[in-house]
Amino acid sequence: MRFLPSGRILRVTPGTNLLEAARAAGLPIAQACSGEGLCGRCAVLVVRGADGIAPEREPERQAKRRNRVAPELRLACQVVPSTDVEVTASYWGRGRDEGHPDRSFAGRTRG
Numbered sequence: 016m017r018f019l020p021s022g023r024i025l026r027v028t029p030g031t032n033l034l035e036a037a038r039a040a041g042l043p044i045a046q047a048c049s050g051e052g053l054c055g056r057c058a059v060l061v062v063r064g065a066d067g068i069a070p071e072r073e074p075e076r077q078a079k080r081r082n083r084v085a086p087e088l089r090l091a092c093q094v095v096p097s098t099d100v101e102v103t104a105s106y107w108g109r110g111r112d113e114g115h116p117d118r119s120f121a122g123r124t125r126g
């Protein structure tokens with residue numbers, strides 16, 4: 016997995032989801048439901064390799080709708096890539112601390 020804009024690369028064991036990978040890469044990532052796919056806070060943008068991940072299922076769609084997450088984002092805790100992907104979050108790469116997830120585009124909502 017490659018995280019943008021830093022370009023940080025992480026090799027992960029199969030079955031690792033994007034939330035776990037981002038944490039392992041030392042990147043801040045918002046979450047308020049312990050990765051259960053409920054809060055919508057862990058939303059990220061899959062920039063490349065989206066064809067290597069399963070499409071959204073209804074629970075993820077519902078969580079995104081309920082939490083007003085933009086349609087193009089995926090819930091990191093629900094995405095387990097099977098191929099190389101590039102992922103970004105709006106608050107990554109804003110200087111030394113890589114930004115703060117509380118000012119994130121988890122808040123980038125539609126409407």
Ligand code: FES
Nearest residue numbers: 046054055057092
């Ligand atoms: S951590 Fe709550 S939806 Fe992913």
